[in-house]
Amino acid sequence: MRLRFSAPVLTFAAIAVVMWYALFNLNPAEIPSELVSKPAPEFSLDPVPGYGPGLAQADLATGKVTLLNVFASWCVACLAEHPFFMELKKQNLVEIYGLNYKDKPNAAAQWLNRHRNPYERTGMDLKGRVGIDFGVYGVPETFVISADGKILDKIIGPVSKDIFDIRIRPLLKEAGS
C-alpha cells in the first residue's frame, strides 16, 4: 500500500530531476563535434590577402597544441572574442590559426587590418566547404588541435577567458606546451 502511494511520487520526482538538469545544464544549440579525437579533415586554402601564408591540413600538425578559429568579417560574435585572441597572442600562450568562413577576401583583409591579426596563418574558405568538412554550423567556432593535428575539442561561440581556462588550458597543460 505504501509503495502504491509512493510510486507515482517517485516517478514524478525522477522526471522532475532529469528535466531540471536538462533545463539548466544542457544547451540544445550546442551540438558536440563528431570529429573529436579524429584527425582534422584534408584541406588546403589560400590566405586572406596580405595575411599569409595559407592554411592546409599539414600545417595543423605543429608538434604542439594549437587553436583553429573559424571567423568571418560579417560575424558579430567574432568581434566579441577577438580582443581575447589578441591577448593570447601577446602573452604567447597558444598559436591560433584563422579559418575565414564564407567571407569576401577584401572584407576579411579589412577586418583584420582594423582589428589586428591574432593568427599565425589564415585560410579563406570562400564556399564554406572546408567548414562543412569540419562540421561547422555557425561562426565563431574554435577547434583545439593536438600536436599531431587531431581535433581535441570544439568550442561553439565566442571564446572567453573563462572558457579558455576551463576547456583549453587543461589541454595545453596536458600536452606540456
Added chain:
Amino acid sequence: MKSGLRSLILALLFAPMVLLSTSAVFIEERLDDPEMEARAREISAGIRCLVCQNQSILDSNADLAKDLRQIVRERVSLGEDDDKVREFLVIRYGDWVLLDPQFKLSTLFLWLGPAVIFIMGAFAAFMFLRGRNRQPDMEVANELTADEEAELKDLINPETDRFGRNS
C-alpha cells in the same frame, strides 16, 4: 449574419497562408534527371538543419541548409546511394543531423523506450485494476465459522420472542 461575414473574411485572409505554407520548399537548382532530383529532395527532407534545429534542410532558408542541399544534390548526381549521402553528413555532423535517428545500440532506448514504458504502464494499470476488483472477494473469503454462523442466525431469526420464551 455579422459574425458569419467576419469569419468568412478571416477565412479568406488566412487561406493563402495555409496554401503557401505547404509549398515552402527552397530550390536553387534542379538536377536534370527528375528521378535524381526527387531522391535529392527526399534525402534533404530527412536531414536536420543545424541552424534551425527542428526543420529539415529542405524547409530551411538558412545559409548552411542551402549549402547542405547543394552537397546532397552533388552527391546524388555523382551516383551515390541514399545511405552513402547520409553517411557523408553523419561523419561531419553526427547522428543528430538525421531527423530520424538510426536504429543501433546507442539509440535502442530512444526507439524502444516508449514501447517499454507503455508496457510497464499497462502492466501497472492491469495490476491496479485487478487489485481493486479483488477486494470484494477478500470479504467473501472471510467466511464465518459454524459457531458464528449459528450465532448470527440466532440474532437475525431469534427462536425466542422478546420475552425470552421459546416459540
